Amino acid sequence: KLADICTEHPEDISESGVDFEGIVRVVLKPTSSSSGNSVQGGGSSGFGWEIFDEEKNNADTNADNEEKEKHQKVKQQQEQLQASLGEMEGTLWTKLAQFHIRMGEFELARSIYEEAMENVTRVRDFSLIFDGYIKFEEGVIEAMMELMNEEDDVSDDEEEKQDENEKKEKKSEEDEKDLDILLGDDGTKSKPSNSNDDDEDDEENMNADVELALARAENLMNRRPLLLNYVLLRQNPHNVSEWLKRTDLYLKLEQTEQAIASLEESFKKVDAKKSMNGSPAELYKTLANLYEEKLKDIESARSIYERVCCQIPQFQFRDPDDLAQCYAAWIEMELRHENWDEALSIARRSVAHVPPSNSTKVTKGLIRSMRLWNLLLDLEESLGAIQTCKDAYNRLLELKVATPVHVLNFASFLLDKKYFEESFTAYERGLDMFSFPHPGGKLLWKEYLNAFDKRYQGTKIHRSRELFDRCLESCPPEDASDFFILYGKFEEDYGLTKRALGVYERMCVVVPAEEKFDAYQLYIAKTKKYLGVTATRPIYESAISALEDTAAAKICCEYAKMEASLQEIDRSRTAFTYGAQLADPRRDPEYWGEWHAFEVSHGNEETFREMLRVKRGVQAAFSTVNYNAAEMGAGVPKQENLSNEEAMEMIAAREGVEAHAKERVSGFVQGKRTAEVKDLDEVERRAAKLRKVTSTYVAATKEKEAEYDDEEIDLDEDEEEVEHTDNVVGISDVTNKSVPSSVFGDLVSKATETTQ
DSSP states (O other): OHHHHHHHOHHHHHHHTOOHHHHHHHHHSOOOTTHHHHHHHHHTTSSOGGGGOHHHHHHHHHHHHHHHHHHHHHHHHHHHHHHHHGGGHHHHHHHHHHHHHHTTOHHHHHHHHHHHHHHOOOHHHHHHHHHHHHHHHHHHHHHHHHHHHHHHHHHHHHHHHHHHHHHHHHHHHHHHHHHHHHHTOOOOOOOOOOOOHHHHHHHHHHHHHHHHHHHHHHHHHHHHHHHHHHHHHHHOTTBHHHHHHHHHHHHHTTOHHHHHHHHHHHHHHOOTTTOBSSOTHHHHHHHHHIIIIISOOHHHHHHHHHHHSSSSOSSOOSSHHHHHHHHHHHHHHHHHTTOHHHHHHHHHHHTSOOOGGGOOHHHHGGGGOHHHHHHHHHHHHHHSOHHHHHHHHHHHHHTTOOOHHHHHHHHHHHHHTTOHHHHHHHHHHHHHHSOTTSHHHHHHHHHHHHHHHHHHTTSSHHHHHHHHHHHHHHSOGGGHHHHHHHHHHHHHHHSOHHHHHHHHHHHHHHSOHHHHHHHHHHHHHHHHHHHOSGGGHHHHHHHHHHSOHHHHHHHHHHHHHHHHHTTOHHHHHHHHHHHHTTOOTTTOHHHHHHHHHHHHHHOOHHHHHHHHHHHHHHHHHTTTOOOOTTTTTTTOOOOOOOOHHHHHHHHHHHTTOEEEEOOOOTTOOOOOOOHHHHHHHHHHHHHHHHHHHHOHHHHTTHHHHHHHHHHOOOBOSSSOOBOOOOOOEEEESOOOOOOOHHHHTTHHHHHHHHHO
């Protein structure tokens, strides 16, 4: 409220003796009340007699301590006051500037605005002050423009009057001249000057003032980013990104010297432990880059790097990687200017051993910097000698700083230079550092085995086998499959087939469960290739016992196909029957489709009926198991197999019998049965009809069974429903054939004894 009153009535406040500016400054910047006393106290010691007075020296020391305490208290009070002011700081500065504006003190108002923008620490306060400052400058420009327009109007009226006066004066001069001629007066009289020099000077001054005001406003707008950046730096002087932004702003204004000065100032104000939004190393890199590119001064850029890239740097970095960035930038600068030897020397010096007495914690950490080691190794391979490169890699391995990539690069470098045994030694040292289960162990073993195989190509079989055995002993099961395949391929190319198959057999045992199926397939394929199809039977049997149900069912299906290809129909059917208990018809329809196709191609009615019975039993066994849609194979296209009726027709046609459709028997009720149950009942009835034809033992009771069939109503034992009696297929034109006695076995002898 006081600020509003003082701003509205500045003249009255000044006449009343109220020091408004002093009040505002005390609120914004409280000072120590003892500052004047300290100056006076200092004046009393002008002669220096206190040097000999110990008591006075003690008193002065106590006084200094008291002053320090007072200064700390004042500083705390100032901080508390600033915190209590909150967002009023910008408002008070603006009110003070407006007070001087209304008093007509424009230059003083400008100085107030400039001082305010240099002292505020909040962006909101800066915005208030800057907006007020720019409005003030715009108001000055508008006032000057209005004043110029008014003066132009007044000058036009004065010019008209001046023209009339000139005409009158000219006429009077002519009359006087005629009179002089008549009087014969040759003397000349002085004439009054009517020049408008004063008016022209005033106009020029006004134009200059307007141009000056416009330049001030434009300069203020151009300075806004820098002023705002300065506010943010006062908030946090350790913000690296703001210092870099300030440098860019100066460079956009083409003020390179100012940019360099701001970076030099940042080195003094930024604390590495408190730095944020960037690494302090970026400040040094940016300054060196300015000297290199803008000023073309390589020596100055090199001196910037020398200030920090030394045993005890001027700037104490927080992280060794920050100092490593400076070293790397220095090396890259030397490479850009083709100073190859200097760049290599700096790289070697960066990772050199430093005595503890001449180093800091940051410089000690450089020896483990991957950034510097990678740069040094690249330079050694391209610029250094073979021995120096080998020494660098060996030192890297001794320090245990190397990664698997470094080991591979070292080994490949030695292989390129024809140092084969040394490259294998490098692999061995790398495997000692990165043994299983480290991810790098698998990579190193693969490259090691491939390089060894490529070098000797089977000439050192025992040594190669020893390497493979060492690898497989320490290798975890989930990574062992690749090495077993490499080992097996090596034995196939250079060793024995028996050993190769033994390797594949070990693989089937060692690998995890999810990879066993593929391992057995590979083992079977290799055995079939080298030993023949019949040698795979024990492998199939061991695979069926070792694999899980789903994979075992697939192996059973492949086993059955193999036996069928050898015309071992009974063995094939046995394999299908064994695998059926592992294959749920709902989840594995392909298995049952294969068995269906097999029975159509190689079976008869009895075997087909047995297949359906097994399927129904398996279906009942899995009926209590629930699966989701993904496990049921949702979206998998269904195989189109032959229906049971079509299969029976094919079997009947193959055995030389004809089938015809019977008329539907009246009186039977159509039952609501599933298609599978109806097909099974129909197949059983047809099988009974065919047995009558092909069996001499059944032919003896043919008439009794025919009478029984005329009166019989077939009921399903599993479901209490009536059979559906559609058009039933009958068989005609049947001829009797003699059945070999070996088919019935002991039944023939028992029937003969019964007849006798």
